[in-house]
């Protein structure tokens with residue numbers, strides 16, 4: 001039987017539901033599960049169902065019991081507007097007044113309830129990781145870790161529902177997605193033994209070794225307290241002031257300055273648990289591990305100019321990308337992996353301190369072993385209820401997974417619950433639907449703000465006889481959580497171990513592991529960020545840090561800053577590179593990538609013929625990618641082919657590759673007073689907005705294909721026809737084939753070779 005492609009069939013399904021006309025599939029992003037009528041609806045009707053890609057949290061009671069209630073029944077219900085008490089209302093547009101021009105009456109309970117609730121719609125944002133996006137999914141264990149952990153959810157073919165939230169660290173809730181920053185990667189597993197949270201990042205190391213420094217690093221990285229600028233970035237004096245003085249941040253800062261700081265998509269990021277955890281098997285034997293998430297689509301990044309443009313053009317780029325991919329059926333996947341180390345008294349591996357979260361263990365020394373598969377398959381039905389109210393905590397553990405004495409982890413074990421009391425207004429946030437366990441809860445915790453469970457009995461204390469002794473404690477046989485009984489001893493001191501003093505050797509290892517083009521990006525990032533600092537002392541001090549990583553890096557950044565390059569203050573430690581740290585050199589699936597297809601007006605105005613365009617569009621869909629047709633105006637080309645972007649709305653940064661079907665003449669609105677991108681273009685041979693698209697795609701290293709008269713457009717845009725990744729052919733489908741091959745490597749890296757000093 002012929003298998004239809006998941007993207008196609010999902011898109012067709014969505015569009016079938018929406019248009020009902022069996023017409024050509026649209027792109028993801030449809031606002032609701034049925035199209036609006038032109039006229040305002042007047043017939044009462046029940047709320048629309050969610051879109052097929054959306055799901056709320058599973059319906060469990062506040063105490064972890066499956067309720068069996070359909071998700072629709074915990075949402076708004078009924079055809080008529082009511083108060084919060086269920087009272088039907090006749091009017092919600094006018095306050096109750098003494099006559100049409102008279103004063104408003106205090107007795108207007110509806111006005112008071114409506115405004116009171118609105119007044120309290122906002123809640124405090126997270127103190128860090130405020131900006132994020134979430135999705136539902138499922139985790140399937142491979143059973144490969146069952147020899148070292150008794151955790152039930154890691155058993156073979158055990159399926160566990162999950163909720164994942166990705167985030168940036170520094171910016172406010174409304175900040176842009178594509179800023180240079182670490183990304184959070186937090187996963188809530190609703191296991192049969194209680195909730196397990198893996199609260200990680202897309203970088204395997206952290207700025208600090210001890211949680212007591214967390215307020216310092218965050219105060220330094222966030223905005224200046226006097227002006228509250230800049231937003232969501234480290235390119236300012238306080239961050240580099242701190243990072244230059246507190247050199248244990250060197251390695252994490254280097255990750256941030258690398259391409260990892262500007263991911264192409266949440267779907268294309270690795271995730272790391274960062275700390276070392278302790279796994280425990282059924283006999284009590286222990287193993288140390290580090291958790292990794294490996295994306296099926298590979299690790300890919302934006303280039304810096306794209307990231308900056310996107311901050312203005314589409315600040316929601318990453319959350320849109322995630323939601324669109326899920327809606328289109330291109331469900332993102334990661335494999336969970338572990339690096340495994342013997343649990344020795346020193347807690348080191350090959351000389352690397354496993355309790356120091358500023359250090360990695362290179363994958364070449366300890367390969368990542370795959371133990372399960374995560375698939376994100378549904379978008380939240382309500383952002384606030386789910387993504388905003390979800391509360392992760394590193395202390396949410398299950399039998400078989402224990403913590404280590406990493407002092408960074410210890411502080412986190414305190415911090416998450418503490419902050420959530422304020423953020424979620426009281427101690428009962430575990431009862432919010434997205435946080436509810438899928439295992440029975442009998443906790444003796446009582447009352448407090450927003451208590452939604454209706455507890456019975458009279459004896460929430462132990463021991464008791466009045467409630468028959470319930471609840472009872474469990475033994476290991478009943479799968480109780482039992483901490484590993486480790487010996488603890490030592491002097492009471494405020495000190496770090498000697499091994500924590502090495503701040504540079506792994507930063508150098510990372511630098512040496514980068515390809516030339518990745519090194520160029522790192523040099524540019526440091527030069528940009530330090531170049532935005534005001535104080536010369538801050539820049540000079542940081543150049544001293546860079547000198548301890550690598551002399552070429554230091555010299556190149558110093559050159560950009562117009563400052564002398566200092567010498568290293570200590571010998572540089574050379575270790576063999578770790579190829580696993582580089583993002584370049586492999587090929588990956590291009591599923592869900594976005595291809596822009598530039599057409600003319602459908603009347604032969606520089607666009608080839610509409611049937612041929614339709615065939616290319618179809619081939620893109622069949623390949624599991626998302627085509628966006630770009631034409632001078634909206635509407636349908638030739639009355640059949642839907643246009644998704646006009647020359648006014650399109651910007652190159654939305655696309656992973658661009659196909660150009662000819663050389664479209666200037667649109668009717670191509671004059672600068674209307675659209676600055678079109679300045680001087682009314683009489684040009686090709687629309688200037690199209691030339692801008694081509695030029696940007698070219699300099700961002702993306703595949704660029706064309707047919708028909710496209711060569712004319714390329715040459716007008718200053719793109720050499722022979723340049724790497726510029727594909728000119730006779731017809732769209734053959735050009736598309738070559739484009740897809742190139743997309744497997746993400747970008748055309750050899751279009752702009754790195755400087756000789758870096759190769």
Ligand code: HEM
Nearest residue numbers: 126129165184185186199200201206211214274411415419
């Ligand atoms: C390895 C180091 C760390 C990692 C990987 C990490 C990761 C994360 C992530 C992913 C989130 C966002 C969770 C979400 O999406 O809701 C988060 C939030 C947070 N983190 Fe961390 N973090 C680290 C260190 C720390 C430390 C040392 C502290 C405090 C001492 C801390 C305090 C917080 C707080 C207060 C929040 C906000 C939680 C909330 O409001 O729900 N983190 N962290």
